[in-house]
Amino acid sequence: MRDPETSPLDPPDWQALAALGHRMVSEMLDHLAGLREKPVWRPVPEAVKRRFQAPVPERGPPAEEVYAEFLESVLPYNMGNVHPRFWGWVNGTGTALAALAEFLAAAMNPNAHGADVAPHYMEWQVIAWLRELLGFPAGASGILLSGCSMANWVALAVAMRDRAPIDLAAEGIGALPRPMVVYASDQTHLSVRKALRMLGLGERALRVVPSDAELRLDLGALAEAIARDRRAGLLPFCVVGNAGTVDSGAFDPLADLAALCREEDLWFHVDGAFGAAAALVPDLRPLVAGMESADSLAFDLHKWFHVPYEAGCVLVRDREAHRRTFRITADYVESLRGGIAPVDEPFRDYGPQLSRGFRALKVWMAFRHHGVEAYRASIARNVRQARALEGRIRREPELELLAPVSLNIVCFRYRPPGLEDEETLDAINERILVRLQESGVALPTQTRIRGRFAIRVSITNHRSRSDDFDRLVEAVLGLGRAGR
Numbered sequence: 001m002r003d004p005e006t007s008p009l010d011p012p013d014w015q016a017l018a019a020l021g022h023r024m025v026s027e028m029l030d031h032l033a034g035l036r037e038k039p040v041w042r043p044v045p046e047a048v049k050r051r052f053q054a055p056v057p058e059r060g061p062p063a064e065e066v067y068a069e070f071l072e073s074v075l076p077y078n079m080g081n082v083h084p085r086f087w088g089w090v091n092g093t094g095t096a097l098a099a100l101a102e103f104l105a106a107a108m109n110p111n112a113h114g115a116d117v118a119p120h121y122m123e124w125q126v127i128a129w130l131r132e133l134l135g136f137p138a139g140a141s142g143i144l145l146s147g148c149s150m151a152n153w154v155a156l157a158v159a160m161r162d163r164a165p166i167d168l169a170a171e172g173i174g175a176l177p178r179p180m181v182v183y184a185s186d187q188t189h190l191s192v193r194k195a196l197r198m199l200g201l202g203e204r205a206l207r208v209v210p211s212d213a214e215l216r217l218d219l220g221a222l223a224e225a226i227a228r229d230r231r232a233g234l235l236p237f238c239v240v241g242n243a244g245t246v247d248s249g250a251f252d253p254l255a256d257l258a259a260l261c262r263e264e265d266l267w268f269h270v271d272g273a274f275g276a277a278a279a280l281v282p283d284l285r286p287l288v289a290g291m292e293s294a295d296s297l298a299f300d301l302h303k304w305f306h307v308p309y310e311a312g313c314v315l316v317r318d319r320e321a322h323r324r325t326f327r328i329t330a331d332y333v334e335s336l337r338g339g340i341a342p343v344d345e346p347f348r349d350y351g352p353q354l355s356r357g358f359r360a361l362k363v364w365m366a367f368r369h370h371g372v373e374a375y376r377a378s379i380a381r382n383v384r385q386a387r388a389l390e391g392r393i394r395r396e397p398e399l400e401l402l403a404p405v406s407l408n409i410v411c412f413r414y415r416p417p418g419l420e421d422e423e424t425l426d427a428i429n430e431r432i433l434v435r436l437q438e439s440g441v442a443l444p445t446q447t448r449i450r451g452r453f454a455i456r457v458s459i460t461n462h463r464s465r466s467d468d469f470d471r472l473v474e475a476v477l478g479l480g481r482a483g484r
């Protein structure tokens with residue numbers, strides 16, 4: 001008989017739940033260890049989709065049965081980004097230790113908005129580590145967020161608040177005397193456009209600057225656009241530079257952009273979602289030169305740092321500007337002279353959220369255990385793999401490289417000698433990609449480079465080995481030849 005004072009939300013038998021938990025841990029770790037032999041991805045069967053249309057249960061079965069449903073209907077139909085041959089979009093692989101850290105954080109379940117608790121100090125430590133790794137000064141602020149989209153949004157909110165000629169926090173954009181505008185290359189990620197929508201500036205506030213043959217922002221075109229907008233009475237306030245574009249991994253000339261922003265008195269923001277990680281590797285550091293002088297830097301921890309989703313970060317050079325944008329008080333969050341709430345720098349003052357999860361633990365445990373060395377090696381290895389794949393594509397007469405390989409992204413297509421028609425090539429390559437994904441052998445995704453359909457292999461995967469890329473090339477060649 002259950003004690004009527006005990007909530008049914010606690011386990012009826014803690015030891016039984018512990019035994020189930022042990023099983024979950026060991027089965028998930030076995031699953032991760034055996035991934036290479038399984039398909040990268042498989043479509044979700046109709047029966048499984050139907051299962052997720054069941055009504056909300058009034059009473060539930062034992063936890064073991066719910067876990068069995070997970071094993072049957074959820075685990076096999078995963079995204080595949082944990083797999084050694086997943087190279088879609090820009091996705092991290094995750095690490096086993098950081099996955100365990102997620103459990104620890106959830107079991108502790110603190111609300112990390114700012115109180116005198118260890119998670120608060122740990123998050124500031126994580127921010128300090130990231131600041132140091134990416135070359136930001138000790139006074140800079142930062143916060144962990146859900147991802148780089150939110151990080152870009154926070155940075156642009158701070159930039160706008162800082163550069164607006166009015167008190168934007170009080171008066172809002174309706175009181176702006178002139179429209180505020182932002183500059184970024186035509187290769188910039190959609191999250192910047194989304195941020196402008198959410199800030200109320202609208203997508204047209206983004207002045208899209210053309211990119212050159214290397215897909216890097218064209219500086220001359222940028223300077224002209226700024227001058228033109230100033231003459232037209234607009235208020236330029238920010239330039240977004242890319243450290244690794246989403247299509248091809250290109251790096252804008254960040255040092256030149258930093259200098260231009262200084263001269264023009266503009267906020268310099270860098271979107272380094274995955275490319276910021278190049279700062280860890282000495283050979284790659286020239287690519288990010290100038291990033292350290294940005295006013296703000298957005299990047300992800302769930303991509304090349306392999307922290308499980310979700311985790312991104314923004315760093316802001318001017319701590320006061322950052323705090324002014326988000327700080328807001330009320331009696332119930334005031335700091336007292338003692339007790340639980342006296343912290344100086346609550347994270348609620350640095351971002352949009354009040355209640356926040358304990359994201360810092362998975363980041364802290366991963367860096368604490370793996371060390372920067374392991375990340376450096378894994379990032380450098382992915383870049384070597386991208387270069388090796390580029391070389392193989394250049395040597396294969398039936399394959400064509402579609403964009404320069406700047407870092408870790410390889411865009412190519414199947415192109416049998418003699419076939420010139422672009423529309424036909426687009427259609428052939430789309431078919432090859434879909435079949436490849438459905439085969440479960442490897443999973444790249446697509447983009448368009450100057451309008452042409454490209455198979456896009458984005459390598460932020462610490463599990464990939466060189467023979468995984470051989471399997472990719474052979475599968476593409478096989479599918480291409482079979483379709484002719």
Ligand SMILES: *Cc1c(COP(=O)(O)O)cnc(C)c1O
Pocket residue numbers: 090146147148149150189191244245246271272273274300312
């Ligand atoms: C992934 C990505 C983003 C958005 O980050 P999320 O973590 O998906 O929100 C922004 N910019 C670039 C260049 C990206 O690759």
